[in-house]
Amino acid sequence: MPKCPFCGAELNHLVVHELVCTKHAYKVHSNGQWEWQYDDEKGREYTVFCPECYEEIPLHNCISDVEDFLDEEYIILRSDDPEIKRKGGLALFRGKVYKVIDESDDGLLYLELVEDETVADIIGAGLE
Amino acid sequence: MPKCPFCGKEIEYLHSWYQEVTRYIVSLDEDGNLQWEQDFVSDSEALETDVCPHCERHIPIHDDTEEFLKERYVVLRPDDPEIEARKDNFIIFRGRVYKIDEGESSPDLLILRLVEDELVADIIKTDVENSQMERCPNVLSAGRR
Numbered sequence: 001m002p003k004c005p006f007c008g009a010e011l012n013h014l015v016v017h018e019l020v021c022t023k024h025a026y027k028v029h030s031n032g033q034w035e036w037q038y039d040d041e042k043g044r045e046y047t048v049f050c051p052e053c054y055e056e057i058p059l060h061n062c063i064s065d066v067e068d069f070l071d072e073e074y075i076i077l078r079s080d081d082p083e084i085k086r087k088g089g090l091a092l093f094r095g096k097v098y099k100v101i102d103e104s105d106d107g108l109l110y111l112e113l114v115e116d117e118t119v120a121d122i123i124g125a126g127l128e
Numbered sequence: 129m130p131k132c133p134f135c136g137k138e139i140e141y142l143h144s145w146y147q148e149v150t151r152y153i154v155s156l157d158e159d160g161n162l163q164w165e166q167d168f169v170s171d172s173e174a175l176e177t178d179v180c181p182h183c184e185r186h187i188p189i190h191d192d193t194e195e196f197l198k199e200r201y202v203v204l205r206p207d208d209p210e211i212e213a214r215k216d217n218f219i220i221f222r223g224r225v226y227k228i229d230e231g232e233s234s235p236d237l238l239i240l241r242l243v244e245d246e247l248v249a250d251i252i253k254t255d256v257e258n259s260q261m262e263r264c265p266n267v268l269s270a271g272r273r
Binding site: 012013014015016017018019020021022023024025026027028034037039051066067070071 | 147149194
């Protein structure tokens with residue numbers, strides 16, 4: 001189960017806010033009647049939150065990363081997380097090997113699972 | 129048809145932007161498929177209203193939007209070329225008499241309210257045109273020909 005990088009809670013779900021912006025047109029006809037017309041133009045923004053501490057989880061590609069995050073294929077952790085063993089661009093977390101794909105200024109590590117089991121075993125042995 | 133004080137284009141309608149937030153609980157089911165459960169939907173909230181559909185700038189309409197679209201309430205730049213004459217608090221714009229709302233106007237934008245009473249409007253119009261003619265006799269007479 002993934003963990004929140006902020007409160008450390010184990011997460012079996014995430015909270016996602018979808019913000020939809022819609023453009024409306026206000027029209028007044030020559031006979032004095034007015035109407036609202038709804039435009040199809042819509043902008044959508046998604047934000048992901050931890051359901052426990054309600055901090056925003058800064059996924060890179062919000063929607064496509066949600067599934068990978070819940071699957072623990074893409075995780076975000078604090079660089080000082082006690083469960084991480086790190087060596088350069090690789091990290092061992094709960095027995096799985098991850099590649100460090102980004103490290104933010106505020107101390108967050110963005111990790112991607114190394115899927116190839118043989119490679120992961122070789123790297124993992126070096127990290128143990 | 130009213131005009132935008134910024135881009136000068138004729139406006140048939142005004143745009144408004146609204147936002148709505150939907151909250152989902154997202155989890156994986158037993159087969160590892162993503163499940164989206166809608167948890168809450170907020171009311172629609174106005175982000176920005178009275179936006180020109182051409183230049184997308186907000187037009188400061190302090191009155192009813194309908195009054196603006198019917199040209200009973202006009203927002204104009206002081207140097208708008210369609211202002212035919214101006215005297216004190218009154219302006220003739222597109223042949224109609226408007227009173228400047230000094231409380232809402234700024235140095236960059238004039239807020240005008242239509243003088244609805246036809247008799248009063250005619251008296252003001254004549255007065256404004258006469259004083260304009262005294263100052264610049266050729267302008268109005270040329271326009272009338």
